[in-house]
Every structure is written in structure tokens, then in C-alpha cells.
Amino acid sequence: MLLETREAPQVIARQLHENAALVEGLERAIRERQPAYAVTVARGSSDHACTVIKYALETQLGLPVASLGPSVLTLYGTRLNLQGALVIAVSQSGASPDVVENVRMAREQGALTVALVNVEDSDLAHAAEFTLPLRCGEEKAVAATKSFLASLTALLPVIAGLRDDPQLTTALEGLPEKLTAALALEGAAAELAERYIFAENLIVLARGMNYGVAHEAALKLKETSGVHAEAYSAAEFSHGPKRLLVEGVPLLGFTSADAAWPAVQEAYADLSGARADLRTIGPAPESTLQTPETGHRLTDPVACAMTFYLFAAHLALHRGLNPDQPPLLSKVTRTR
Template identity: 75%
Template structure:
């Protein structure tokens, strides 16, 4: 897990260079067939990457995005009317039958289909109309790291071109260096992880673009440390889940320096004032673990996620666990 997380700078550098033609082909298609809305199809870590992509598409392009449950087609037999939709499927392996069949259905129903996939000769890559390869190389760890990070970045060059966003283009070019800077925070991540060595429960909060990182964080803590971790929107947390603070459950907050920064900072300050145990991770300069800012909110989430992976791997090691051998789990899960 740690070895593959440390490959992130090179993975993103390779992906940006290798996907130029594929990005241009997709941009051309989207300009000639502008979608009315977008739909994502994914599971697990890939679905968490889609949450980030949802916020990116909605905030940057004003394009509504929904998540499609694969079972709607594969179990319930419904063929959705997706004419005029942009359908984005994300998968490291490209091997899950329900994701593949849902993309096949979407394409026959008139959607423009795109696969973000690491295995380029997979069923998913062959099924979608357009492919943006992740270019991770083989990922061996059960707990995905580099493939999640690559899933965050693969569509961003398309977004930059469609939005004509030079700031985002510049942020993408500088991202490999910012990820290298993030790796230098490993000792700090190890130190923060030490304080959760005996935690049984953990609440992960975020709002906006980093919310998909919070979802991913909760999954990784379950996978690698057996911690019952749950992700909540910082805005929704007071609608019931806040009750858990009375039981002493600690909070790890994910921060940002975008439009959500003020509201999220105020929410964390209020929790602390009420006696909650709150530590934070992200580019906000008041964070407990400050990850590098990239110059754009959409790309800021990538170093934030990498910083969390360093934290999660060392937390498992602090607890005497092997993050590469989580019980009951395997690398590829084929749901139908």
C-alpha cells in the first residue's frame, strides 16, 4: 500500500502525457454532442472518485451529475432512457460484470460513454465508446491507492478544456510536484496516526469537492485497520449523527481552500468548542496535517487523498496490522 501510494507523482505525470490524444478526442465529441446531464457508474473506491468528479462537473461546468446503481439494470432489468447523457464508468480492473453491463446498456440507450480504467484490454474498456486509461501499472495492494488518485485526475484535463480553465491546466501540470511534496509529510502522517492507535470508531467529515476523499478515508480505515469509520457531510452532520459525539467518538475533518472553506472551518470550530476531539487534514493552513495547495480546488483533493493514505497505512502498522493483507478481502470484486 505504501509502495504504491509513493508512486503517485509518477503515475499522474505519466497519465497527463499519455492521455493527450484521448483527451482531445473526448473533448471534440463532447463539444459536438453536449450532454444535458452526466451519470457515473462505479463501486468502492472508484465510486468515491466519482463523488469528487460529481462536484467538479457541477461546480465547473454546471452539469448535473447522478450516480447510477448498476443493479437497476442487472438485477431489476430496467433499461434507462440515457439519451443525451454523459456516462462515466470508473474501475481499476474493468472486470466487474454489473458495471460493464450497465455501460453497455447506457451506450445502446444513446449515452456518450467513457471508461476510466487501468486495465486497457478489459471488458469495460472494450464496451465504452471512449477510454481514458489510468496508467497506474499493476496495482497489487488490496487497498487501492494509486488507482484512486489516478481516477481523480484522469477526467480533469477534459474538464479544463471544456471550461477553458488555464488555472486548472497549470494546476494539473504542477500536480506531480505537489504530490512529491506530500510524500515528504509521511513522518507527520505517522505521528497523527499514532493518536488513533486504539480507536474503534472514527467520524470523517468534509464538504464539497473533498467529500469523496472523506468517503474513501472511511472505507480505507475499515479495510486496513478494522475501524468503524463513517463519512458525513459537514453540513449534514448536525442532522442526527452529531449525537455520536456524546459517546466520545473522535472526528477527522477534511479541509479545503475553496468556496466551502469558511463554512467547513466554522463547523469544525463549533465542534471543538463543544468539546469534540477534532483533528483535520487538507490544504487549509489551520489543518493538523497540512497538505500542499495546488492552486485549484479541484486538484487540491489529490494531495489531500495521498496524505490520508500515508496516515491510514501507518495507523494500521501502529495497531500491529498488515494493511496489505486485510481479512476477508480480495483485490477484484466481481458483482453482478
């Protein structure tokens, strides 16, 4: 898990270079067909990447995004009307039958279908009209790291082109260097992880671009350390879950450098005032682990997620666990 996390800068650089022609083709198709909305199809870590993609598409392109329930087709037999949609499927393996079948259905109906997939000769890659390979190489650890990070960046060049956004293009070009700088936080991440050696529960908070990262963080804590972790919007946490502070449940919050930060900062200040055990990861100067600003609000979550992976892997090691082989789990899960 640590080795694959450390590969992220090279993976992102390779993806940006090798996907250039594919990005142009997809950008051209979106311009020509003008989808009215987008739908994502994924499970697990890939679905959390889709949450980040949702915020990117909605805030940058004004394109509404919904998450499709794969079982609506595969278990309930209902064919949704996806004509005119942009359908985005994300999968490391490209092997899950329910994701593949939904993409096939959408393509048959005339949707513009896109697969973000690491295994290029996979059923999902063949089912979709367009494929953007993640370019991760083999990922051996059960807990996905570099494939998740590559899922966050694969569509960003398309968004930059559709928006004619030179700031995003520049941020993407410089992202491998920024991620390399973030890897220097590994020692600090390992030190922070020591605080949670005996934690049984943990709440992860975020808003906006980092909301999907928070859900991914909660999943990784369950997978690699057996911690019962749950993710909440920093806005929603006060609507009931805040009661858990009385039980001493610690909090891990993600910070940002975008429009969401003032509201999140206020929420965190309120929690700290209530004497919550709160530590943070992100580009805000007051973060416990301050990640490098990457030059754009769409690329900052990549550095946040990568830094969290360093934290999660070391937490498992501190607890005497092997983060690469969590019990009861396998690398590829085939759901129907």
C-alpha cells in the same frame, strides 16, 4: 500500500502525458454532442472518486450528475433511458460485470460512454466508446491508492479544455511536484496515526470537493485497520450524528482552500467548542496535517487523499496489521 501511494506523482505525470490525444478526442465529442446530464457507474473506491468527479462537473461545467444504481439493470432488469447522457464508468480492473453491462446498455441507447480504467484490455474498456486509461501499472495492494488518485485526475484535462481554464491546466502540470512535496508529510502522518491505535470508531467529515475523499477515507479505515468509520458532510453531522460526541467518538476532518472552507471552518469551530476530539487534513493553514495547495480547487483533493493514505497505512502498521492484505477481501470484486 505505502509503496503504491508514493508512486502517485509519477502516475499522474504519466497519465497527463500519455492521455493527451485521448483527452482531445473526448473533449471534441462532448462539444459536438452536448450531453444534457451525466451519470456515473462504479462501486467501492471508484464510486467515491465519482463523487469527487460529480462536484467537478457540476461546479465547472454546470452539468448535473447522478450516480446510477448498477443493480437496476442487472438484478431488476430495468433499462434506464440514458439517451443523450454522458455516462462515466470508473474501475481499476474493468472486470465487474454489473458496471460493464450498464455501460453496454448506455452505449446501445446512444449515450456518450467513457471508461476510466487501469486495465486497458478489460471488458469495461471494450464496452465504452471512449477510454481514459489511469496509467497506474499493476496495483498489488488490496486497498486501492494510486488508482483512486489517478481516477480523480483523469477527467480534469477534459474539464480544463471545455472551460478553457489555464489555471487548471497549470495546476495539473505542477501537480506531480506538489504531490512529491506532500509525501514529505509521511512522518507527521505516522505520528498522527499513533493517536488512533486503540480507536474502534471514527467519524470523517468534509464538504464539497473533499466529500468523496471523506467517504474513501472511511472505507480505507474499515479495510486496513478494522476501524468502524463513517463519513458525513460537515453540514449534515449536526443534524443528528453529533450526538455521538457524547460517546467520545473522535473526528477526522478534511479542510480546503475553496468556497466551501468558510462554512466548514465554522462547523469545525463549533465542534471544537463542544470539546470534540477533532484533527484535520488539508491545505487550510490551521490543519493538523497541512497539505500543499496545488493551485486549483479540483486538484487539492488529490493531495488530501494521498496524505490520508499515508496516515491510514501507518495506522494499520501501528495496530500490528498488514494494510496490503486485509482479511476477507480480494483485489477484484465481481458483482452482478
